[in-house]
Amino acid sequence: MDSKTILIVDDEQATRQGLKKTLEKWSSGTYEILSAANGQDTFDLMSKTKIHLLVTDICMPEMDGLKLLETLKNKGHKFVSIIISGHPDFEYAQEAIRLGVVNYLLKPVSKQKLIEAIEQALEREASIERIEYMEKVADQKLLKIDRSENQSNSIKEAKNFINENINKQISLKEVSEAVHLNASYFSVLFKEQIGLTFSEYLTRKRLQLAKNRLLTTDLQIEEIALEVGYQTAKYFIKIFKDYEGITPSKFRKITELDEPLIQK
Numbered sequence: 615m616d617s618k619t620i621l622i623v624d625d626e627q628a629t630r631q632g633l634k635k636t637l638e639k640w641s642s643g644t645y646e647i648l649s650a651a652n653g654q655d656t657f658d659l660m661s662k663t664k665i666h667l668l669v670t671d672i673c674m675p676e677m678d679g680l681k682l683l684e685t686l687k688n689k690g691h692k693f694v695s696i697i698i699s700g701h702p703d704f705e706y707a708q709e710a711i712r713l714g715v716v717n718y719l720l721k722p723v724s725k726q727k728l729i730e731a732i733e734q735a736l737e738r739e740a741s742i743e744r745i746e747y748m749e750k751v752a753d754q755k756l757l758k759i760d761r762s763e764n765q766s767n768s769i770k771e772a773k774n775f776i777n778e779n780i781n782k783q784i785s786l787k788e789v790s791e792a793v794h795l796n797a798s799y800f801s802v803l804f805k806e807q808i809g810l811t812f813s814e815y816l817t818r819k820r821l822q823l824a825k826n827r828l829l830t831t832d833l834q835i836e837e838i839a840l841e842v843g844y845q846t847a848k849y850f851i852k853i854f855k856d857y858e859g860i861t862p863s864k865f866r867k868i869t870e871l872d873e874p875l876i877q878k
Contacts, residue, residue, distance in 0.1 A: 618736065619646040619663060623656050623670040623682065624698070633669065633728070640729050645736075653677035653685070660686065665693050666739050667732070672699040672706060680706065683713045692746075694739040696731050698723060751825045753818050759808055768793045769807045772800070776819060781843050786812045820844070821857055828866045835862050 620637060624630040630649050637647045648663070650656040652674060659665075668686075672679040683695055697710045700721040710718050716735040719727060765773075771793045776784060789812070790800035804812050820842040827838045839850035854862045 617644065617646055618666040618739070619648060620667045620669065620732070621656065621659065621665045622647070622649045623652070623668065623674075623679070624649075625651055625671065625674040627651070629671070636725050636728060637732065640732070653682045656682060656686070657689075660691055665691070667735050668693050668695045669732070670695065670697060672697050672710075673701070680709050680713065683715070687713065692742075694735045694742070696735055747829065751822060751829065753822045755810065756815075756818055756822060759810070759815075762807075765807050766803070768795055768800075769804060772804065776816060780819060780823060781841055783843065783845070784816060817853060817857070821854060824850070824854065824862065825858075825865065828862055838862065 620641075622630055622633045622637070624633065630651065634647050634649050637645070641647065648659060648665075650659055653676060656668075656670075668683070670679040670682060674682075677685070679697055679699075683697075686693070695713070695715050696717045696719060697706075697715050698719045698721060699706060702720055707718050716738050717731040719731055772789050775789055775792045786801055787797045790797040793800065795803070801812060804815070808815055810818070824838055824842045827833055827841060831838075833841070835851065836847040839845075839847045842850070844850035844853070851861055854860075854865070858865060860868070
């Protein structure tokens, strides 16, 4: 996983450099620490670099910290933020909360307070990232199925069998035999309790696993196809595009760039 990047925005050079030096010493190279003197510098930098945490002064000429945050959010940038202010202004604090600011620090800020706030903000950013990841991978129909309690033991066993053998060629007949049911009866029962045919459920399970592997590994498309039960990459790509609207390679590229997904 790429290193996270923290951006410090402050028009006072001494303050900006002091904060940068403190965070560089604290992070020991774990995070990339960048700095900007004003709003325009911030826009230019963020147009080229993904920023995970933004630490900004609130009182700056031309564009204050709150206006900066609002503009960046409106431009579609995703990040967590910390405000540093020399004034305990209630209205500023209210606006900061509205903009989703993680912490509001008052100057002078001690190194300990700054680092505690940074660590808290990075935990929040990681939590948001996990949620966004789950949204990209999750099949809403499968989530609903997994939450349902109206399933017989036979169907639950069938689902477990599928999960344990997802990388193999699985037929309805094979699964029905595993749960000791007639194939025709099992097919009807499965559709009745799951809401999907056996074939569609199996396909969705395979594609959900494939999306997970696309986002969390550097495996080739051919390797992922085999992992999720498809004998050829060509057929896997076709099925993936039929369901997701894009190829597996495009899915991986788009999610890396954090662009909107086209999903069915």
